[in-house]
Each structure stands twice: as structure tokens, then as C-alpha cells.
Amino acid sequence: MGLTSMTHSTTFPALAHYFGVEIYNELRGGYFTKVSGIGSELEAIAHWVTSGEGETIASEKIPGRCTQSDIVLTRPVTENRGFWQWHQDIANGEDKRVNCAIVAFNANKEEIARWNVELAWPCKVVVTDMLTSSNDVLLEEVTLAHSGITRVEPASKP
Numbered sequence: 001m002g003l004t005s006m007t008h009s010t011t012f013p014a015l016a017h018y019f020g021v022e023i024y025n026e027l028r029g030g031y032f033t034k035v036s037g038i039g040s041e042l043e044a045i046a047h048w049v050t051s052g053e054g055e056t057i058a059s060e061k062i063p064g065r066c067t068q069s070d071i072v073l074t075r076p077v078t079e080n081r082g083f084w085q086w087h088q089d090i091a092n093g094e095d096k097r098v099n100c101a102i103v104a105f106n107a108n109k110e111e112i113a114r115w116n117v118e119l120a121w122p123c124k125v126v127v128t129d130m131l132t133s134s135n136d137v138l139l140e141e142v143t144l145a146h147s148g149i150t151r152v153e154p155a156s157k158p
Helices: 082-093
Strands: 019-023 034-036 040-050 056-068 069-075 098-103 113-129 139-147 148-152
Touching: 082 139, 082 148
Parallel strands: none
Antiparallel strands: 019 098, 034 069, 040 056, 069 139, 098 113, 113 139, 113 148
């Protein structure tokens, strides 16, 4: 299998600091300073081919199970308790899984990449350490478990 050539893009690449999070429930997204964990991984399984006499003829790796990472959203702590309440509702047995999207923008604030996340829910909510000697902003980290993530065409192509 040969390599295919990539076409030259006429748009600017996404900048890591231009992104948005769309959550399709009463939270309606929010202000986040960091998003991490967008990705998936295929397990590589070693497959051995042997002759009838037990002699190894060939070995290859074949794709196995696909796992997808949890997504971690980070934001400053404010008076908004929305994620804590959503997490508590899930802990109380309510099915409040929702679809959401992570969107990347270029320098012109044009959407150039979108990842749709299916049936997300906050499996973990933590606050960073509080230290009397620190001047850092207090942060809240929300870990979203989900049923799948897909890279799709941007909602509005530049």
C-alpha cells in the first residue's frame, strides 16, 4: 500500500487557544481554559501464521478493540454549580447523558474542526489544590465519559 499525497490547505490551521465546547443540555457549554483527551486507540494484536508442522511462516499485526479516551474539561471555579449538579444527578441514578461537541477555530475565528461526542456524562469532578502560598486561579476539572467521539466536517466551512 503506497502513501497518498496530501492536498495543500488554503485555510489557516487551528490554534490551540481558539476552541469551544457545546453541551446540549441546560448548561449550554461554558467557558473552559483547557480541553484534553480527544482521541481513540486501536489495540494492535500480533497474529502468527504457522504451517501444518507448527513452523512460523509469517507474523503480522491486526487491529483489535478500539478504546476512546475520556475528555477532560478545565475551567476556573465560579459560583456556577452546573457541573457539580449534573454529576450529582447522574450519581442519583438519573440518565442525563447528552451529546456535545468540541470545536476548533483558526485565527479568523472560523470553525475548522469539530468532534461530536455522543452521550457524554460527568464521571468525575474535582477542584485543583488550594494553597495559602499560591496566586493561581482555582480550577475545576470535569471528566466526561462518553459512548463515542467522531471527527466530522465543520458546521461552517471557511
